[in-house]
Structure formats: structure tokens, C-alpha cells
Amino acid sequence: MKFTKMHGAGNDYVYVNGFVEQPEDPEGLARRVSDRHFGIGSDGLILILPSERADLRMRIFNADGSEAQMCGNGVRCVAKYAWDHGLVRRQELTVETGAGILTLQLFPGADERIERVRVNMGTPRLTRAELPMTGAADHRAVDVELAVNGEVFRATCVSMGNPHCVIYVDDVERFPVADVGPLIEHHAWFPERINVHFVQVLSATEVRQRTWERGAGETLACGTGAAAVCVAGVLTGRGDRSLLVHLPGGELRLEWAADGDVYMTGPATEVFSGEWRG
Numbered sequence: 439m440k441f442t443k444m445h446g447a448g449n450d451y452v453y454v455n456g457f458v459e460q461p462e463d464p465e466g467l468a469r470r471v472s473d474r475h476f477g478i479g480s481d482g483l484i485l486i487l488p489s490e491r492a493d494l495r496m497r498i499f500n501a502d503g504s505e506a507q508m509c510g511n512g513v514r515c516v517a518k519y520a521w522d523h524g525l526v527r528r529q530e531l532t533v534e535t536g537a538g539i540l541t542l543q544l545f546p547g548a549d550e551r552i553e554r555v556r557v558n559m560g561t562p563r564l565t566r567a568e569l570p571m572t573g574a575a576d577h578r579a580v581d582v583e584l585a586v587n588g589e590v591f592r593a594t595c596v597s598m599g600n601p602h603c604v605i606y607v608d609d610v611e612r613f614p615v616a617d618v619g620p621l622i623e624h625h626a627w628f629p630e631r632i633n634v635h636f637v638q639v640l641s642a643t644e645v646r647q648r649t650w651e652r653g654a655g656e657t658l659a660c661g662t663g664a665a666a667v668c669v670a671g672v673l674t675g676r677g678d679r680s681l682l683v684h685l686p687g688g689e690l691r692l693e694w695a696a697d698g699d700v701y702m703t704g705p706a707t708e709v710f711s712g713e714w715r716g
């Protein structure tokens with residue numbers, strides 16, 4: 439099976455062109471290719487597929503094989519792949535995802551290949567029912583107390599089609615992400631688990647973010663997570679509607695626009711392609 443390895447700000451996936459390849463068991467394949475010793479090594483698997491409702495369809499599987507509704511860094515790379523490999527030749531395209539049909543703008547570089555993509559991530563879902571999380575279905579969870587391991591954190595939960603828990607900390611570089619992240623990912627509040635983001639406010643327009651992803655562990659960036667962080671900043675009064683997010687793998691520009699949608703702009707990089715014999 440041919441594959442292409444790409445990343446968005448260091449959040450790396452194995453991409454398979456579903457117009458050519460039809461993997462039978464994408465969950466199992468995601469687990470095998472993601473292994474960084476016995477496989478290709480990645481945060482998961484992304485299938486680029488035909489769609490009847492949009493230019494393309496994206497399916498994303500985490501490293502543990504679980505399928506997610508959406509991947510912000512991934513959808514930028516899907517757009518780059520489609521342009522660079524001739525599947526589309528328009529600089530604005532639509533991609534069908536589990537979070538709905540999204541519209542993307544592509545920005546070619548000097549070599550005519552796509553370097554940067556702007557994604558309309560849609561409108562954040564804020565009620566507990568939409569997250570999903572336990573508690574009063576029509577209530578929001580903004581700066582609520584979440585006790586983990588005898589420590590109390592203030593959590594703000596936002597869905598971008600997939601679930602996110604945003605927690606503000608004083609020093610994100612030194613925060614024990616690998617200890618606290620899984621405890622919140624699997625917390626009883628979240629029946630479908632959750633992605634967890636630890637955020638240090640640098641100013642009203644800049645934050646530093648580290649992420650423990652549902653089904654993948656700590657990743658170098660999380661696009662839907664950065665969108666949730668932008669929304670959480672506005673909801674809690676810690677940030678403006680336009681935000682620069684510094685992540686270990688790179689930077690993402692987020693804006694929660696007046697039209698209610700969240701826009702993300704960031705890089706998309708192709709690293710190599712190969713033949714999977716697994």
C-alpha cells in the first residue's frame with residue numbers, strides 16, 4: 439500500500455490516497471503504522487476519500503485505532519496533498535469530515551506547492567450534551583472545578599466536532615502533561631474520552647499550548663485543540679478573538695470570527711512517501 443507521511447506543525451500522520459487504495463481495517467492499520475518502532479511512526483492514519491457532498495472526504499484514526507470526527511492539522515495536509523498531487527486545482531475547496539463539511543483556502547508557495555492553509559473549522563459546540571460530558575445537558579462547562587489526583591484544576595470544555603478540555607497553568611513547559619493528561623482523557627465526566635490542552639497565557643493575543651490527545655498521547659500540535667483554546671480564552675476572559683498559539687511543533691493562528699466560526703491558519707508539510715508492506 440502506498441502512503442505519504444505529512445505533518446502539520448509536527449502533528450504527523452500517515453496519509454493514504456483512498457482514490458487508489460482501499461484499506462480493509464483502518465482501525466488496525468492505524469495502530470500498526472503508528473508504531474514508532476515496528477511501523478512507520480505517526481500520531482495516526484488519515485484517509486483521503488471521494489465524497490458526494492464535497493470535493494474530498496477525510497477520515498482520521500488516532501494511533502490507538504479510535505476514529506475521531508476531525509483533525510485540524512490533518513485537514514490542512516489533506517488539502518496540500520490534493521493540490522500537490524492533482525486531485526484538485528482550485529485554491530478553495532471543501533472537505534467532508536465528521537465535524538461537517540469544511541471550507542479551506544490554499545496558499546501555494548514559490549514552487550506552486552501548498553505551504554499554508556486556512557480552514558473554517560465551523561462553530562464551536564459548548565453545551566455538555568454536545569461535548570459530550572456529564573451534567574446538565576444544556577449547560578456549558580466554563581472554568582468549572584475538575585479534581586484530578588487530589589489537585590483541583592479549572593476546566594473549560596469546547597467541542598469542535600471532537601471534544602476538548604482546556605486547562606490554564608502557570609508554567610506549561612514544566613507541567614506534568616503525561617501524568618495529568620491521561621487522567622483527564624479517561625475522566626468519568628467524558629463518556630467518549632477527551633483531548634486535553636494545558637495553556638499558559640503570554641498575553642491576550644498569545645498563548646503557549648501543550649496537548650495530551652485522546653487516542654494518541656502527547657502530540658507536538660493539535661489544530662482542533664488550538665481552536666478550542668481560542669474559544670476558551672474568549673469565554674473565560676483570558677484572550678482576544680484573534681490568537682497566536684505557540685505549540686512544541688510550531689505556530690497556529692486562530693480567530694473566532696464575528697460570524698461565529700473559528701478560522702485556523704497553519705502550515706502543511708510533506709516529508710516522504712513510501713510503500714507499506716505490513
Ligand SMILES: N[C@H](CCC[C@H](N)C(=O)O)C(=O)O
Pocket residue numbers: 449498500505506507508509510511512600601633651652653654657659660661662663
Ligand atoms: N485526537 C483527536 C483527533 C486528532 C485531532 C488533532 N490532531 C488536530 O490537529 O485537531 C481526537 O480523538 O479527537
